[in-house]
Structures are given as C-alpha cells and as structure tokens.
Amino acid sequence: MRQQLLLPAALAVMAAAMLLAACGSGGGQWGGNGPLQPPQVTATTVHREAVPIGIELPGRTSAQLVAQVRARVDGIVVRQESKDGSEVKAGQRLYKIDPAPYVAALKSAEAVLQKAQANLAS
Secondary structure: OHHHHHHHHHHHHHHHHHHHHHHHOOOOOOOOOOOOOOOOOOOOOOOOOOOOOOOOOOOOOOOOOOOOOOOOOOEEEEEEEHHHOOOOOOOOOOOEEEHHHHHHHHHHHHHHHHHHHHHHHH
C-alpha cells in the first residue's frame, strides 16, 4: 500500500518541478529580469482625397452581327484599303488587287479579236 502512494506522489512532484521550470525567469516578454520596454509605435497623418472607384471584370464579347468577307476575284493583294475591325459601307473598296494578270488577259483577248477580224477579211 505504501508503494501505491509513492507513485502518485512522485508524479505530482515531477509535474510541479516542470511547472516551476516553465515559469522560470527566462528572457521572455512577461517573465524577464529587466524592465519591460515600451512598444514601438508609428504615427501617420491622414489626408482627405478623392479615390476613384473602379471595377475590372474579366469577360468576353461577341459581335452582334458577323459578316464574312469573300473574294469575288482571284489575285494578289497589293494594299488593304480598310482596317481590320472597322465599319465599312456597302460598295467601299476593301483591297487593291494587282492588275497585271487582268491587263495581260485583256491584251490577249484584244489580240485574239484582231486576229479573228483579220481572218474574217481574208
């Protein structure tokens, strides 16, 4: 029975020793040997000014009306007359196409016509 009382008493003494060691005079904020230092504080002057309130939201837009631009003739584009994304009116020129192939085809057709007219006379 005496041994049964010694074990809890020993545990109580060890717990008390640990509690006292934890509350010892360490260099912490509350238990140090020296006097407590006042906390460092900074002060700022407040100025009144207008601050714009803006909200930036991510999103996507879609066109209300989409028109497909298709070529009506073949050729090499020399210059683009309108800017991408700008509004265009009906009949407005969009591109300037290299006229050299068309001029050559016209001259060839005129030559065939003149040859046919010469053959008709003979």
